Amino acid sequence: MPPFRPPIGLLLTTTARTVSRAFDDALASVGGSAPVWQILISIKSRQLGNQRELAEAVGIQGATLTHHLNAMESGGLLTRRRDPANRRVHVVELTEEGERLFHRLREVAMAFDTRLRAGLSEEQTASFEEILTQLAQNIRD
Amino acid sequence: MPPFRPPIGLLLTTTARTVSRAFDDALASVGGSAPVWQILISIKSRQLGNQRELAEAVGIQGATLTHHLNAMESGGLLTRRRDPANRRVHVVELTEEGERLFHRLREVAMAFDTRLRAGLSEEQTASFEEILTQLAQNIRD
């Protein structure tokens, strides 16, 4: 009889969902969310990217990004204007309020990461990252 | 200067999304989806559970389960009837077509798991599962 092997993917997605949910709750406590946080950090880390690159960096589709940018613009977190040099492109810039939210979320995100890593050694973390990379690689083939 | 630590949660959720997406695509190729597969396997492995337990096993909310069961019932995969002994309870049972879909999806799911595990040693798998469990534990505290 072959040994029973619980599917590796199930534990992966279940855990990821648990972690994502908790992260989202933590960000919500200071008025944010996971996609908003990822969008803010992507805007901050690369100045002057267009929306296509932004969506790529965040890991969502262009249509979904449009959705979030609409809400964030309505909420006064950022502005969009056409790039005079290429009027297909929207230049996205944070407002002061967007900057403030970024800093609040960063604190929450850093605290969350510390909490999440509790009890993991350097070796475990390295091994974990290696395996995750391998899994993604197995899918791409 | 402290060493830069990329957040462990980000790689986790990104990889999980990639894997989930590929799994869903594989199931879709034979007429299924991830939630449908999880519902089918849960029904098969435990006979006579109510919907609340079913939702718990699948890892979704009751309202979401209702949504899927509606679609699956419309599609002829299962039947729902009131339990005469407790008329609050819906007894969910697979039809023959539901059984057939279950077997098709099982083959696809097993093949996917094999593909996903490629290149992972027993030690790596064990370590991976241990770390995922630890992460979930860190969140629950």
Place this chain on the structure above:
DNA sequence: ATCTAAGCGTTAGATGTCAAACGATTAGAC
């Protein structure tokens, strides 16, 4: 017996995501 509380499932409304179609703009071919 009745009344209250708890349990089960559904419905309604919101959010985040995607794919496909589209409108405007630019680049390249000729």
Place this chain on the structure above:
DNA sequence: GTCTAATCGTTTGACATCTAACGCTTAGAT
């Protein structure tokens, strides 16, 4: 120069998911 193809972002329509509110049923208290 014009025409065609590619690029950028938006809109539309769909789906999975959640929370909150609700309706029916059962269990428990008195």
